[in-house]
Amino acid sequence: MDAKCPKCSNIAFMDDQLAIIKCTHCGFKSTYDEYIGIMKEIAATLSYDYIPNNTSYNKD
Ligand SMILES: [Zn+2]
Helix, strand or coil: CEEECCCCCCEEEEECCCCEEECCCCCCEEEHHHHHHHHHHHHHHHHHHCCCCCHHHCCC
């Protein structure tokens, strides 16, 4: 199962058995519970910080 890396925004991989999220791009690794908590924090942060003319979000 794929997951979005909270650190570098690349595709991270979720180990379904161990419930571990791993990113091969930046080395991010966490448990699924930690990952969910981090993603909630990021979602909350982005809803405040997201500005349409912030080009770092538009170059993908
Ligand atoms: Zn990453």
